[in-house]
Amino acid sequence: MKAKKGQISALFMLLFMFLMVLLIAFEVNILTADHELHTQYEFRAQVLTSQRNTQITLVTQNPGADVKVQNNSPFPVTITAILTVDDYGNVKIYTHGYGLPATIYPGLTVNLGGFPQACEIIVVTSAGASQILKNLC
Amino acid sequence: MRKIFKTFEVMMLFLVAVTSVVLTYFFTNQSSVSYSYIEQARVQAEEAGQIINLVYYQTQDGVSYFYVTNSGDYPVIVTAVYTPNGPAQFYVADPAVNPNYQNTCSFSYSSPGCDAAITGSDVFVIAVSTQTTTITIRTQLGNPITISAG
Numbered sequence: 001m002k003a004k005k006g007q008i009s010a011l012f013m014l015l016f017m018f019l020m021v022l023l024i025a026f027e028v029n030i031l032t033a034d035h036e037l038h039t040q041y042e043f044r045a046q047v048l049t050s051q052r053n054t055q056i057t058l059v060t061q062n063p064g065a066d067v068k069v070q071n072n073s074p075f076p077v078t079i080t081a082i083l084t085v086d087d088y089g090n091v092k093i094y095t096h097g098y099g100l101p102a103t104i105y106p107g108l109t110v111n112l113g114g115f116p117q118a119c120e121i122i123v124v125t126s127a128g129a130s131q132i133l134k135n136l137c
Numbered sequence: 138m139r140k141i142f143k144t145f146e147v148m149m150l151f152l153v154a155v156t157s158v159v160l161t162y163f164f165t166n167q168s169s170v171s172y173s174y175i176e177q178a179r180v181q182a183e184e185a186g187q188i189i190n191l192v193y194y195q196t197q198d199g200v201s202y203f204y205v206t207n208s209g210d211y212p213v214i215v216t217a218v219y220t221p222n223g224p225a226q227f228y229v230a231d232p233a234v235n236p237n238y239q240n241t242c243s244f245s246y247s248s249p250g251c252d253a254a255i256t257g258s259d260v261f262v263i264a265v266s267t268q269t270t271t272i273t274i275r276t277q278l279g280n281p282i283t284i285s286a287g
Contacts, residue, residue, distance in 0.1 A: 023156070036178070040210075041182075041185050080258040081192075083192065085193075089197050093204075124192045124206055128207075130192040
């Protein structure tokens with residue numbers, strides 16, 4: 001009888017432990033999903049804020065001349081791509097070469113070099129902000 | 138000693154009973170709500186990590202080209218494109234990988250004719266076979282993202 005009681009107690013203990021493990025796993029799942037959500041919201045807010053506050057000035061002397069980008073934002077800006085549009089409307093995208101990606105620190109100007117003759121030049125930053133220079137031809 | 142053991146046994150039984158009730162509640166009545174909450178949180182996190190920006194817009198020969206980047210950290214898989222006039226044929230291309238995209242990518246209503254996902258730091262093209270300045274893309278998650286050149 002005593003042995004039977006012991007067995008029942010052990011069985012209850014096992015069941016209890018199993019249920020606790022299930023409950024903990026369930027809670028961990030909820031907490032992980034919550035954490036991921038908050039992290040992503042924070043990340044999104046940071047990117048959008050950086051996008052809003054990005055101020056870059058694009059300067060070039062004449063078609064085919066060096067393109068200079070000045071960072072007027074209070075934080076470093078990374079140029080990830082440059083688009084050029086010729087007078088036929090052909091768009092060329094530069095993501096590598098020409099010193100890209102280029103990080104420009106606040107107040108500094110970076111010379112990205114000379115690009116093929118274009119009517120429009122668009123500079124794109126890692127935060128998705130862009131600046132366009134028109135009427136170059 | 139025996140009394141202590143008895144008390145402990147009763148306590149354990151009580152705990153098992155309470156836990157069972159709580160778990161049964163979670164996994165039956167609440168389970169669908171709780172699981173859908175987890176799923177919803179994951180989908181919302183993924184949506185928050187998809188940040189599409191228009192960097193250049195162009196229209197040529199009746200085709201609208203939206204040059205976009207994804208500044209987020211989740212890829213955007215475009216499954217459909219809508220204009221103010223309804224669904225439109227489209228393709229998504231990465232000109233850095235396929236500079237000849239205008240000749241090689243094909244328009245379709247449902248599946249991207251070239252690249253599947255807008256990812257990383259590349260500039261992608263969403264070409265729409267109609268003249269429009271505003272499109273709404275439907276992602277694989279089902280959330281709409283509006284891109285406007287207006």
